[in-house]
Amino acid sequence: MGGYGDVQLLREDGLRLDGRKVDEMRPVSIQAGILPAADGSAMVTHGLNVAVAAVYGPMEAHPRKIQRQDRAVIDVRYNMAPFSTSDRIRPGFNRRSREISKVTAESLESVVLVERYPRAKIRVEIEILAAEAGTRCAGITAASVALADAGIPMRDMIVGVASGKIEGTVVLDLDKAEDNYGQADLPVGILPNTGEIAFLQMDGDLSPEEYDLAMEYNFKAAGEIHEIMVDALKARYEESEN
Amino acid sequence: MSQGLSGAEQRLVTPGMTIGSLTGMRVGSGAIVHNDEIIATKLGWVRENNGTISVDPINSPYIPRSGDLIIGNVAEVRNNLWFMDINGSFQGLLPMSLAPWKVEYGQARQHMNVGDSSLARVQEVDECHNVVLTMKGVGLRRLSQGAVIDVPVNHLDRIRGEGNANLDRMKETSDCRIIVGENGRVWVDGHENGIDWVREALDIAKQHGHKSSFDSAMKKHEKKFNKKGDA
Amino acid sequence: MPQLVPNLLRQEVARLAEQDARIDGRERFEGRDFTLETDCLYNAEGSAKVTMGKTVVYAGVKFEIRTPWPDRPAEGSLMCGAELRPVAHRKYEPGPPSPQSIELGRVVDRGIRESGCIDMNSLCIIPGEKVWGVMIDIHVLSDGGNIFDACGLAAIAALRTAVVPAERFDVGEDYTLPVNGTPIMASFTRVGGRYIYDPCEEEELGGDERIHITIGDEGHLHSLQKGLRGVFTPAEFAEIFKVAQNKCAELRKVVAEKEAN
Numbered sequence: 100m101g102g103y104g105d106v107q108l109l110r111e112d113g114l115r116l117d118g119r120k121v122d123e124m125r126p127v128s129i130q131a132g133i134l135p136a137a138d139g140s141a142m143v144t145h146g147l148n149v150a151v152a153a154v155y156g157p158m159e160a161h162p163r164k165i166q167r168q169d170r171a172v173i174d175v176r177y178n179m180a181p182f183s184t185s186d187r188i189r190p191g192f193n194r195r196s197r198e199i200s201k202v203t204a205e206s207l208e209s210v211v212l213v214e215r216y217p218r219a220k221i222r223v224e225i226e227i228l229a230a231e232a233g234t235r236c237a238g239i240t241a242a243s244v245a246l247a248d249a250g251i252p253m254r255d256m257i258v259g260v261a262s263g264k265i266e267g268t269v270v271l272d273l274d275k276a277e278d279n280y281g282q283a284d285l286p287v288g289i290l291p292n293t294g295e296i297a298f299l300q301m302d303g304d305l306s307p308e309e310y311d312l313a314m315e316y317n318f319k320a321a322g323e324i325h326e327i328m329v330d331a332l333k334a335r336y337e338e339s340e341n
Numbered sequence: 342m343s344q345g346l347s348g349a350e351q352r353l354v355t356p357g358m359t360i361g362s363l364t365g366m367r368v369g370s371g372a373i374v375h376n377d378e379i380i381a382t383k384l385g386w387v388r389e390n391n392g393t394i395s396v397d398p399i400n401s402p403y404i405p406r407s408g409d410l411i412i413g414n415v416a417e418v419r420n421n422l423w424f425m426d427i428n429g430s431f432q433g434l435l436p437m438s439l440a441p442w443k444v445e446y447g448q449a450r451q452h453m454n455v456g457d458s459s460l461a462r463v464q465e466v467d468e469c470h471n472v473v474l475t476m477k478g479v480g481l482r483r484l485s486q487g488a489v490i491d492v493p494v495n496h497l498d499r500i501r502g503e504g505n506a507n508l509d510r511m512k513e514t515s516d517c518r519i520i521v522g523e524n525g526r527v528w529v530d531g532h533e534n535g536i537d538w539v540r541e542a543l544d545i546a547k548q549h550g551h552k553s554s555f556d557s558a559m560k561k562h563e564k565k566f567n568k569k570g571d572a
Numbered sequence: 573m574p575q576l577v578p579n580l581l582r583q584e585v586a587r588l589a590e591q592d593a594r595i596d597g598r599e600r601f602e603g604r605d606f607t608l609e610t611d612c613l614y615n616a617e618g619s620a621k622v623t624m625g626k627t628v629v630y631a632g633v634k635f636e637i638r639t640p641w642p643d644r645p646a647e648g649s650l651m652c653g654a655e656l657r658p659v660a661h662r663k664y665e666p667g668p669p670s671p672q673s674i675e676l677g678r679v680v681d682r683g684i685r686e687s688g689c690i691d692m693n694s695l696c697i698i699p700g701e702k703v704w705g706v707m708i709d710i711h712v713l714s715d716g717g718n719i720f721d722a723c724g725l726a727a728i729a730a731l732r733t734a735v736v737p738a739e740r741f742d743v744g745e746d747y748t749l750p751v752n753g754t755p756i757m758a759s760f761t762r763v764g765g766r767y768i769y770d771p772c773e774e775e776e777l778g779g780d781e782r783i784h785i786t787i788g789d790e791g792h793l794h795s796l797q798k799g800l801r802g803v804f805t806p807a808e809f810a811e812i813f814k815v816a817q818n819k820c821a822e823l824r825k826v827v828a829e830k831e832a833n
Contacts, residue, residue, distance in 0.1 A: 135626035182632025250401035255357030
C-alpha cells in the first residue's frame with residue numbers, strides 16, 4: 100500500500116474514480132473448458148484482469164520426495180505473462196509468484212478431497228494474461244472452476260475476492276489506482292457454500308471495525324461471483340432448450 | 342427435493358452444493374456428508390436411486406478397479422515386468438507371472454516392447470493405488486493391429502448403450518471388431534471404411550455424449566455409412 | 573518427459589496415409605478451423621489470440637526505451653520469445669526455457685525480422701541516445717498440435733496492431749507502429765511417410781520430422797527450419813513450398829481483413 104498522499108480516489112459525490120459505489124465490484128465473466136489440452140480449464144475476466152487456469156491430473160507425483168503417502172499434493176504455479184503488466188516482466192519465477200503459488204496451493208488443498216489420491220499430484224497452472232490489481236483472487240477463482248471442470252472432487256469451491264481501504268473508506272474490489280494509492284488490501288478465498296475462509300492475506304492499515312466491513316463486502320461479492328462460476332460450469336454442459 | 346423420486350430428474354450441480362439431507366437418505370459416489378447435509382463434490386448430475394443420492398460426474402479421471410478390462414501401452418520394460426500406461430494417475434504393473442506367455446527372466450522385451458499395446462485386466466488395486474495387471478484370461482492379448490481411439494471415461498455407458506445395444510449396432514454397421522476398455526480407450530479393427538466410420542461415430546460420442554442429441558446424431562451417422570456402402 | 577508413442581498410432585496414420593486420408597478427416601493440405609482476435613489484452617501495446625483446432629496461443633507486444641548499440645546508433649531492436657509453460661500440455665514441465673521453446677521463439681523471430689517488416693531505423697528516438705526496443709512475447713496456453721503456425725500468426729497480428737506508447741515514456745505522442753509486411757509461417761510434418769500441412773496433436777505424436785516455412789508478401793522465403801529426426805528430398809520440399817505459398821497468401825488475406833474491420 101502506497102499511502103494516499105495527494106491522490107484523490109473518491110469523488111465529491113462519494114463514488115469512486117471509475118464511477119463504482121464503495122460496495123460495488125468490477126464486472127466479472129467466466130468461461131469453463133477453454134483449453135482443450137488440459138484436463139480442466141477456466142478463464143476469469145475480472146475488471147481488466149484476465150486469469151487462465153489449467154488443471155492436469157491427478158498423476159503420479161514426481162520427484163518421489165514430494166509424494167505424500169496419505170494424500171495428493173497440489174502443485175500450483177501462478178505466473179504473470181511478460182505482457183500482463185504496464186512494464187514488461189522478465190519470464191521466470193520471482194518471490195512474489197512463489198509466495199502466491201504456495202498459499203494458493205494450500206488453500207486449494209483445503210477444499211480438494213486430497214486424501215482420495217495418495218502419492219499423486221494435481222497440477223494447477225495459473226497464468227495471468229492481463230493484470231489490473233486483484234490477479235491472485237482472479238487466479239484462485241479460475242483455479243476452482245478449472246478443478247471442477249477437470250472432475251476433481253472438492254467439498255466446496257473457492258471464490259477469490261478482495262476489499263480494501265481508500266481515503267479512510269472501506270471499498271470492495273480495489274482497481275489498479277486504488278491498489279497503488281490505497282491504505283489497505285484484504286484478499287481472501289471464500290468457500291461460498293460453507294462460509295469458511297481458505298485464503299487470507301492483508302497488508303496496510305485496518306481498524307477492527309474496518310476489517311469487519313471489508314469482510315462483509317467480501318462475502319457479499321463472493322456470493323455474486325459464485326453464481327457466475329456455477330453458470331460458467333453449467334453453460335458448458337447444460338442443454339439449450341430447443 | 343420434491344421431484345427427487347422421479348429418478349429421471351436431471352439436475353446439474355457443482356462442487357459444494359447441498360443436494361439432500363441425511364435424514365432417510367444414504368450418500369453415494371460424488372457426494373459427502375457435512376453437518377447432516379449431503380454435499381456434491383463433483384460437477385455432474387444428481388441421481389437418486391433406492392434412497393441413495395449420488396452425483397454422476399460429467400468429467401472424471403479413470404480410476405482403476407479390480408476386474409476392469411483395459412487397453413494399456415507399454416511405457417517401460419524390466420527383466421521380469423512391464424510398466425503400462427493405462428490412462429490413469431499411475432502406471433499399471435504387469436508381472437511376468439501374469440503374462441500369457443512363458444517368459445524367461447530378461448526376455449520380457451521380446452514379447453512386448455515399449456509402445457506396444459495390449460488388452461489386459463486389472464488384477465488388483467491396493468490402497469496405495471498400486472495397480473497390478475494381468476493378461477491371463479480369455480481374449481487378453483497384445484494388440485498388433487487395428488486402431489485405438491480415446492474417449493472420455495464418463496461417456497462409456499452412453500457409447501455402449503442399454504444392454505450394449507448401441508455398441509452392437511456400431512459393430513453391425515461398421516462390420517468391425519470393437520472392444521471398449523474401461524480406461525477410455527476403444528480398440529477397433531476390421532475393414533478400412535469401417536474403422537473410419539467408427540472413429541467418426543466416437544467423435545460424435547465425444548461431442549454429444551452428455552446430451553440428449555446423442556441418439557439422433559448416431560442414427561444420422563449410421564445412415565451415412567449405409568449410403569457409402571451402396572455407392 | 574518424452575511422450576510415449578503407441579505403435580498402433582504410427583501404424584494407423586500410415587494406413588490412413590495410404591488412402592490419402594488423415595486421422596481427423598482432413599485433406600492432406602487442409603488446415604484446421606482457426607480464429608484470430610486482436611487487441612484482446614489490456615496492458616499489452618499490441619496483442620492477439622489465435623486458436624487452431626485444439627491449440628490456443630496469445631502474443632503480446634511491449635516496448636522499452638534503451639540506448640542503441642554503439643555500432644548502430646540509429647537503430648532500435650526487435651525481439652521475439654516464446655514460452656512453453658506447463659499450462660500448455662501435460663508433457664511440458666516447469667523449469668528454465670526448454671530447447672524446444674527457444675527454437676519456437678527463434679523461428680518466429682527470424683521470420684518477422686528477416687522479412688524486413690520492421691524498419692529498425694524507424695525505432696530511433698534520439699540517435700546514439702534513445703531507441704525503442706520492441707518485444708513480442710508468445711504464450712502457448714494449449715498445445716493441440718502445430719503451435720509454430722499459431723505462434724507465427726499471433727506474433728505478426730499482435731505486432732501489426734501495436735501502438736507505440738510514446739506518451740507513457742514522455743517522448744511524444746502515441747502512434748501506430750509502422751509494419752510493412754505480413755510474414756506468415758506454414759508448417760508441415762511427415763506423417764505416414766508423406767508431408768501433411770498443419771498437423772494435429774495425434775499426427776505430431778505418430779509422425780516424424782517437421783518443416784517450417786515463413787513467406788513474406790512478395791512470396792519470398794524469410795525463414796526455414798527443419799526439426800526432429802528425419803530426412804527429406806528436394807522434390808518433397810518443392811511440393812510443400814508450393815502449398816506453403818498458397819496457404820500463406822490465404823492467411824495474409826485473413827489478417828488484412830481482420831485489420832480492415
